[in-house]
Amino acid sequence: MTDTKTRILDTALNLFNRAGERNVTTNHIAEGLGISPGNLYYHYRNKAAIVAALFERYQEQIRDLLTVPEGPLTWQDKMRYFEGILESMWQARFLHRDLAHFLHQDAELRRRYKVFVQDSLERGLVIYRSLRDSGLIEASDEELRGLLVNTWVLAASWPGFTHGLNPDATGDEALDRTLLRQGIYQIICLEAPYLRGEALDHLDAMKQEFRTGDTTMDLLFAAAEAPPARRA
Amino acid sequence: MTDTKTRILDTALNLFNRAGERNVTTNHIAEGLGISPGNLYYHYRNKAAIVAALFERYQEQIRDLLTVPEGPLTWQDKMRYFEGILESMWQARFLHRDLAHFLHQDAELRRRYKVFVQDSLERGLVIYRSLRDSGLIEASDEELRGLLVNTWVLAASWPGFTHGLNPDATGDEALDRTLLRQGIYQIICLEAPYLRGEALDHLDAMKQEFRTGDTTMDLLFAAAEAPPARRA
DNA sequence: TGACTCCTAGAGTAATTACTCTAAAAATCG
DNA sequence: CGATTTTTAGAGTAATTACTCTAGGAGTCA
Numbered sequence: 262m263t264d265t266k267t268r269i270l271d272t273a274l275n276l277f278n279r280a281g282e283r284n285v286t287t288n289h290i291a292e293g294l295g296i297s298p299g300n301l302y303y304h305y306r307n308k309a310a311i312v313a314a315l316f317e318r319y320q321e322q323i324r325d326l327l328t329v330p331e332g333p334l335t336w337q338d339k340m341r342y343f344e345g346i347l348e349s350m351w352q353a354r355f356l357h358r359d360l361a362h363f364l365h366q367d368a369e370l371r372r373r374y375k376v377f378v379q380d381s382l383e384r385g386l387v388i389y390r391s392l393r394d395s396g397l398i399e400a401s402d403e404e405l406r407g408l409l410v411n412t413w414v415l416a417a418s419w420p421g422f423t424h425g426l427n428p429d430a431t432g433d434e435a436l437d438r439t440l441l442r443q444g445i446y447q448i449i450c451l452e453a454p455y456l457r458g459e460a461l462d463h464l465d466a467m468k469q470e471f472r473t474g475d476t477t478m479d480l481l482f483a484a485a486e487a488p489p490a491r492r493a
Numbered sequence: 494m495t496d497t498k499t500r501i502l503d504t505a506l507n508l509f510n511r512a513g514e515r516n517v518t519t520n521h522i523a524e525g526l527g528i529s530p531g532n533l534y535y536h537y538r539n540k541a542a543i544v545a546a547l548f549e550r551y552q553e554q555i556r557d558l559l560t561v562p563e564g565p566l567t568w569q570d571k572m573r574y575f576e577g578i579l580e581s582m583w584q585a586r587f588l589h590r591d592l593a594h595f596l597h598q599d600a601e602l603r604r605r606y607k608v609f610v611q612d613s614l615e616r617g618l619v620i621y622r623s624l625r626d627s628g629l630i631e632a633s634d635e636e637l638r639g640l641l642v643n644t645w646v647l648a649a650s651w652p653g654f655t656h657g658l659n660p661d662a663t664g665d666e667a668l669d670r671t672l673l674r675q676g677i678y679q680i681i682c683l684e685a686p687y688l689r690g691e692a693l694d695h696l697d698a699m700k701q702e703f704r705t706g707d708t709t710m711d712l713l714f715a716a717a718e719a720p721p722a723r724r725a
Numbered sequence: 726t727g728a729c730t731c732c733t734a735g736a737g738t739a740a741t742t743a744c745t746c747t748a749a750a751a752a753t754c755g
Numbered sequence: 756c757g758a759t760t761t762t763t764a765g766a767g768t769a770a771t772t773a774c775t776c777t778a779g780g781a782g783t784c785a
Contacts, residue, residue, distance in 0.1 A: 265762080281594055281714050283515060286742060296766045304762090320740065339512055358593045362513050364657045375658055407682030414679075415643060418650035447646075450639030454686030497732080518772060529734045534774065536732090 266304050270318065273311050277355035279374065282312065308428050312356075319353040327384035335396045336460040339388065340467065343468060347379055347416055351441050354420035356442075378413070383410045398452070398461040407453065414446055420443035436485060440472045446471035497636035498536050500526055505543050509587035514544065514592075544588075544595060545602060551585040552609050559616035565627045568692040571620065572699065576677065579648055586652035593664050597657065610645070617641045629692040637685070644683055671705045678703035 276285040287308050291301045305311045305402040350357065364371045389405045392398045400408065423440040443486055445486075456464055470475045495612075504526040520539050523533045537543045558577045580653040582589065596603045621637045624630045632640065655672040681699055688696055 276724070281597055283594055284597065298744080299765060300763050301748080306744095308743070311712070361653050362515055362658055365513055366518065373656075378658065385593045404682070404685075407679060407685075411643070411647060411679055411683055412750080414650050414654050415646055417654070418646050421593050422646050425592055425612065427553075447639060447643055451643055451683070453636075453639075489727075519774080520772075529736060530774080531776085538771070538774095675744050 265296065265300070269296075269301060269304055269311065270314055274315055274353070274355070274468060276311075277315075281440045282355055282359045287311075298411070309363075313367070315353065315358060315361070315368065318375075319349065319356055320373075323350045323377075323381060324384075327381055329384075329388055329391070334388070334391050334397070335395075335398055336392075336463055337390060339397075341449070342388075345468065346447075347419075347441060347445055350416055351420055351437075351444075354424070357417045358421045358424070359450045369404075382409055382413060384412070392460075396458045398455045399457045412451055415448060415451065416444070419447065443473045446473070461491070497532070499530065499535065501528075501533060501543065501547055506547055506585065506587070507542075509547075509591075510584075511581070514587055514591045519543075525652055539635065541599060545599070548588060548605075550603065551588055552579065552605075554581045554645075555609075555613060556616075559613055559620070561616075561620055561623070565601070566620070566623050566629070567627075568624075568629055568695055571624060571629075575680070579673060579677055579680075583652055583669075583676075587675055589649045590653045590656070613644060614641055615656070624692075628685070628690045630686045630687045631647065631689045640687065644680055647680060647683065648656075648676070674703045675705045678705070 269290065273290045276289060276293055287301055288298050290311070291298045295342070305314070323346060326342060326349060327411075329342065356363075360374075360381055364374060378475070386405060388399075389398065389409060392404075393400065403406075423444070427436070427440070441484070446468065449471060453464060501522065502533055504516070507520045508521060508525055519533055520530050522543070523530045537546070555578060558574060558581060561574065588595075592606075596606060608704065619651060621630065621632075621641060625637070652672075655676070659668070661673070678700065681696070681703060685696060685700075
């Protein structure tokens with residue numbers, strides 16, 4: 262069995278995602294994996310240390326995913342990476358949800374987070390430029406920067422946004438995946454105007470693949486307005 | 494003097510924005526405007542009631558701002574409305590920051606929020622369509638929907654995002670305004686690819702007006718990478 | 726002035742919760 | 756096996772904090 266230290270992290274992550282860090286006590290975590298509170302505090306100095314450890318784990322994942330091998334990128338490559346990143350962000354969604362509070366409490370975390378964002382954006386810019394070199398997108402450096410920031414904020418905020426709209430189905434794995442896919446669709450929308458060549462050819466298919474109309478869009482755009490003309 | 498009830502709201506809003514709702518006790522609020530805790534509880538049943546009242550006030554503001562008069566819109570008109578909306582979202586930034594928690598706790602709030610988002614997106618769609626009719630933007634209904642959702646999420650998340658990157662200067666009014674303006678810039682970036690006609694003519698000027706390069710972009714993109722070529 | 730309602734004060738309480746402490750079991754090692 | 760270190764248990768504590776309760780001031784209207 263994996264060691265207690267990482268089992269604590271896994272359990273905490275689950276509970277945090279489900280109920281929000283604020284609503285999960287250290288006793289809950291201990292109870293959640295069948296150990297005593299004292300035991301938990303033997304492994305982690307305090308609750309903040311657990312959060313910090315989860316944060317570290319998350320950062321490493323993202324950093325790895327944003328490390329792209331040499332050579333020209335295909336559009337499929339890029340989408341594959343992208344799904345991984347969104348997936349990681351999704352798995353640690355409680356972090357972004359309660360980020361403001363963590364950063365408010367912990368100056369060291371603040372410093373590290375700032376570096377993390379800067380580093381991620383730089384790596385993202387490298388990727389986008391590589392895509393531009395491959396003729397898959399067309400945009401100025403300035404446009405790329407704007408796009409990148411928007412992509413980042415959207416990706417980081419999407420889990421919290423959708424969870425707010427549909428918090429009833431807590432732990433519904435299928436719905437979760439649907440909402441995650443819709444998030445990818447939204448980011449495709451973000452990039453769509455800049456796509457060229459092969460990427461443009463796949464755009465419609467991509468949109469088709471990730472749009473989850475009936476679940477999410479109908480959640481957002483209620484039936485009140487005129488339907489998309491076709492469905493009638 | 495304004496009545497105690499709204500003074501409580503104003504004080505609470507300030508403190509919540511500054512420190513996060515979680516870190517502001519009812520005693521803090523009372524102390525903040527020089528009344529007793531008991532007095533506060535005479536006016537509001539509990540802390541959640543204060544949040545709910547602020548939420549209500551915020552929703553009304555946004556709803557009003559998204560109610561656009563008849564007739565064709567100019568691009569300037571639209572930007573004017575937009576600034577107002579962003580401003581309102583900024584003033585109630587603690588709400589979006591801690592939204593997940595509030596929605597988690599209160600089923601009624603959840604219902605109202607969902608309706609609010611749907612209503613806002615519908616109103617936004619009306620505005621975008623009107624801009625399309627005026628020849629200021631060109632996009633399919635589907636593209637408009639995607640754009641709209643992204644705009645909403647970005648606008649709602651921007652305050653929390655920037656605050657996370659620079660939480661040291663709490664209450665620095667000048668910096669706050671700068672970050673708000675950068676948020677508008679980001680949304681311009683979002684819309685830019687769809688602009689046509691008169692809107693396109695003003696695009697560069699708009700970007701110029703709202704970009705706050707030295708403060709924010711340098712906050713995001715550290716000096717590590719090659720500078721934008723021009724500045725050297 | 727007197728009665729009545731609205732508003733205010735502030736000490737006090739009950740419950741939550743992060744965290745501590747002691748001691749014992751389990752594992753590791755010579 | 757004996758000694759030492761690592762891991763576990765779980766009862767207990769101190770502090771925070773949302774909220775209550777009683778009692779008194781301040782307008783208002785007859």
